[in-house]
Amino acid sequence: MNILNKVQKAARYTGGELNSIVKDKDTKIRFAFCFPDVYEVGMSHLGMKILYHGLNKREDTWVERVFAPWVDMQDEMKKAGVPLYGLESKDPIKDFDFVGFTLQYEMSYTNILSMLDLAGIPLLSADRGEGDSFVCAGGPCAYNPEPLADFCDFFLIGEGEEIWNEVLDVYSKWKDDGLSRFEFLKQIAGIEGIYVPSFYDVSYNDDGTVKEYTPKYGFVPKTVKKRIIEDMDSVDYPEEMIVPFTEIVHDRIMLELFRGCIRGCRFCQAGFIYRPVRERSADRLCDLACKLIDSTGYEEISLTSLSTSDYTDLENLTNRLLDITSEKKINMALPSLRVDNFSAGLMQKIQSVRKSSLTFAPEAGSQRMRDVINKNVTEEDLMRSVSIAFEGGWTSVKLYFMIGLPTETIDDVIGIAKLSESVADKYYEIKKGGKGIGRGRITTSVSSFVPKPFTPFQWERQNTIPELREKQMHIKDNIKTRMINYNYHESYVSVLEGVFSRGDRRLGKVLLNAHKLGCQFDGWDEFFDYDVWMQAFEQAGIDSAFYARARSFDEVLPWDVIDCGVTKKFFIDECKKAYNEKTTPNCREKCAGCGLMGKCGVKQNG
Amino acid sequence: MKYVSHLDTVRLFGRTMRRAGITMSMSQGFNPRPIMTFANPIGIGISSTSELALIGVDEEISPRDLAITLNEYLPDGFKVLAAKKEFAKSPFTALTFAQYKITVTGDIANPAVILDMPEIIMPKKTKSGVKDTDIKPFIRSIFIEGQTIYATVRCGETNLKPELLVEAIEKYTASHIEEYTTERTALLDENLKDLIEF
Incomplete structure (x- = not known):
């Protein structure tokens, strides 16, 4: 029977898209690359594209894609007895060698459990036996793997291109030798970047904090070092990308300019875990762009990185790319621009084919607060950038802010409203008497700060829901202009995200309870249910507030078992500087001594 | 392919033409789209061996070459059976x-x-x-x-x-x-x- 006739957007579940890879079912290693969210979200993820095309170059391995089926499809699959399958082969993933999840956001964790459930794979690592798939995970959230320690056989810390090849080489030989599960985990535990949670004992102090991590065996490293790719030009990058039939969130070519970020904003986990900065050359990028345009037929190409305008050779690169894209009538999108180096020339390049929307992220409303978070942009920078935009014909800009930041006062919060008002004033000043002045729109989006591991703010107390609500209302009360569209969200999700981002392995119980209570798609408003989550905590005898508290610098953190390359001393120094409202120059101005010197290719100016 | 919607099919042909290096006529406006009209778009879940579409092509190419080239680049499950030149604005009035x-x-x-x-x-x-x-x-x-x-x-x-x-x-x-x-x-x-x- 065909269950696809009964579900919405069935094209999510069919496979067969352009550039998808079908191999012989007898391929030695079968690998389910799982993204714990729906197809449209997961297919937009660059990491999956890189690993999918990279690892499928191996003759002995077939990587397939798996996404979280939407609830209607889950129901139909359960009714018809269809287990979760790989999109390429339609084979059940419980028969695969590896079931690997990418961890992009904490609120996708319950989807991992519902996917394992749907696949018929034992949820707990301890319940899996010989012949079961190895369940593993990587991605940014794997830097604190502990909340998922009960469910994953191993984690991959850092960038996946090289480490996966090493793991697959070991696996191939292990499979030939017919050894035990334990033996495989033992063998890969020696690979830099592999963390096997069951190989560590964790003890706790009376106050509930972690006492220590003890490796159970001599072959287990005390801390697990992250993996990085050193040469971005020689590492594989896909020359083909799957072109979905149905529209996905980022339905375009993604060209990755560089990894890492020179900035060091103190709230930003990506800014630290992806260090050091490593760029691809303009030559390599232009070559990739041509190949990707030819192989996909996409009508848009997006230059991706954490901060596109910090690419050293941006002028040359964008000029050359524009020659390619304008001839082929392809739109070039430049996301992640900063307000301190946004220029009229750059703006013209974005609009030369089609006008994309403009987003700026001052992050905080007052200069004091921006100094605390080390954003290193000023109000003048922002005003200059929006002036260029308004003069260049743009009528709407988006502004991103955060509330709940360390040391924040009510003045800092009201500053968000004031800064938005100033942008509105600038709009009227520039467009005065002009046609269509009424079309102006400023979107002020305010999210709630979540303290993340491996940032200078990893020890900070997270604001409570009532505190955040009060701040949200203050902003609302201080916005007067109708031109400003103020967006904010109830902060329940942020608070829960904070719990799991800094959680320990005792939270595994909570996740399991939440799964049994029906939690999934927690990143989706229509499914997230805070009360059910609180029930899951209660059943586990765990107080969620414990994880929102401030920590002292000498407390053992659950993620101390991971070494992200940046030293703890650096994070402590940065945190103290934040309290003193002192900024740190970006890596190009002056090396801040984060601990990655030697691996870092950033050249200081002058 | 029967789960690919009408809109997705239009987009798919646009991308196929781009890969094949055939210049399509695009609609005017903020979001230019390839000019492509189906005689009678088919519902999702229904397969078809007989569809009729008008595609705007912005270059000199014989119908035969167009069909051959498109078939080279179309994903499995899509095939051009025949092509001919058509200048009428609404050539599908005969469909009954x-x-x-x-x-x-x-x-x-x-x-x-x-x-x-x-x-x-x-x-x-x-x-x-x-x-x-x-x-x-x-x-x-x-x-x-x-x-x-x-x-x-x-x-x-x-x-x-x-x-x-x-x-x-x-x-x-x-x-x-x-x-x-x-x-x-x-x-x-x-x-x-x-x-x-x-």
């Missing part, structure tokens, strides 16, 4: 009937008996909402072979969706249809001549 092959599971009585009814009243979607309509005039012919129904029904300006036909069969005959799959097999003019010329 479509032929469907509906394969069913379950008990099926001879569906042709519904044509003996004085009228076949079904809730039909119209521009002004769902209305009880006599669909008998929309059915040109219908017969069954084993578990497969072959039907020729109105298509185009007046249109009968195969789903509604199946519902009518269930309502007016002693059939109990469990599941069915539908394939469109031909687009025809008023004289039942195939609109696709090979």
Whole structure:
């Protein structure tokens, strides 16, 4: 029977898209690359594209894609007895060698459990036996793997291109030798970047904090070092990308300019875990762009990185790319621009084919607060950038802010409203008497700060829901202009995200309870249910507030078992500087001594 | 491919043409889209071996070369059967009937008996909402072979969706249809001549 006739957007579940890879079912290693969210979200993820095309170059391995089926499809699959399958082969993933999840956001964790459930794979690592798939995970959230320690056989810390090849080489030989599960985990535990949670004992102090991590065996490293790719030009990058039939969130070519970020904003986990900065050359990028345009037929190409305008050779690169894209009538999108180096020339390049929307992220409303978070942009920078935009014909800009930041006062919060008002004033000043002045729109989006591991703010107390609500209302009360569209969200999700981002392995119980209570798609408003989550905590005898508290610098953190390359001393120094409202120059101005010197290719100016 | 929507199919052809290096005519405006019109876009879940579309091409290329090139680049499941030059703005006015092959599971009585009814009243979607309509005039012919129904029904300006036909069969005959799959097999003019010329 065909269950696809009964579900919405069935094209999510069919496979067969352009550039998808079908191999012989007898391929030695079968690998389910799982993204714990729906197809449209997961297919937009660059990491999956890189690993999918990279690892499928191996003759002995077939990587397939798996996404979280939407609830209607889950129901139909359960009714018809269809287990979760790989999109390429339609084979059940419980028969695969590896079931690997990418961890992009904490609120996708319950989807991992519902996917394992749907696949018929034992949820707990301890319940899996010989012949079961190895369940593993990587991605940014794997830097604190502990909340998922009960469910994953191993984690991959850092960038996946090289480490996966090493793991697959070991696996191939292990499979030939017919050894035990334990033996495989033992063998890969020696690979830099592999963390096997069951190989560590964790003890706790009376106050509930972690006492220590003890490796159970001599072959287990005390801390697990992250993996990085050193040469971005020689590492594989896909020359083909799957072109979905149905529209996905980022339905375009993604060209990755560089990894890492020179900035060091103190709230930003990506800014630290992806260090050091490593760029691809303009030559390599232009070559990739041509190949990707030819192989996909996409009508848009997006230059991706954490901060596109910090690419050293941006002028040359964008000029050359524009020659390619304008001839082929392809739109070039430049996301992640900063307000301190946004220029009229750059703006013209974005609009030369089609006008994309403009987003700026001052992050905080007052200069004091921006100094605390080390954003290193000023109000003048922002005003200059929006002036260029308004003069260049743009009528709407988006502004991103955060509330709940360390040391924040009510003045800092009201500053968000004031800064938005100033942008509105600038709009009227520039467009005065002009046609269509009424079309102006400023979107002020305010999210709630979540303290993340491996940032200078990893020890900070997270604001409570009532505190955040009060701040949200203050902003609302201080916005007067109708031109400003103020967006904010109830902060329940942020608070829960904070719990799991800094959680320990005792939270595994909570996740399991939440799964049994029906939690999934927690990143989706229509499914997230805070009360059910609180029930899951209660059943586990765990107080969620414990994880929102401030920590002292000498407390053992659950993620101390991971070494992200940046030293703890650096994070402590940065945190103290934040309290003193002192900024740190970006890596190009002056090396801040984060601990990655030697691996870092950033050249200081002058 | 039967789960690819009409809009997705248009986008797919746009990307295919770009990969093939054929310049398409684009619509004007903020979001230029390839110019492509289907004679009668097919519903999601229905497969088809007979679709008719007008594609705007912005360069000199023979219909034969266009078909060959497109087939080289189209993903599996899509195929251009034939191409010809067409300059009329709305070349699909001749479309009058479509032929469907509906394969069913379950008990099926001879569906042709519904044509003996004085009228076949079904809730039909119209521009002004769902209305009880006599669909008998929309059915040109219908017969069954084993578990497969072959039907020729109105298509185009007046249109009968195969789903509604199946519902009518269930309502007016002693059939109990469990599941069915539908394939469109031909687009025809008023004289039942195939609109696709090979």
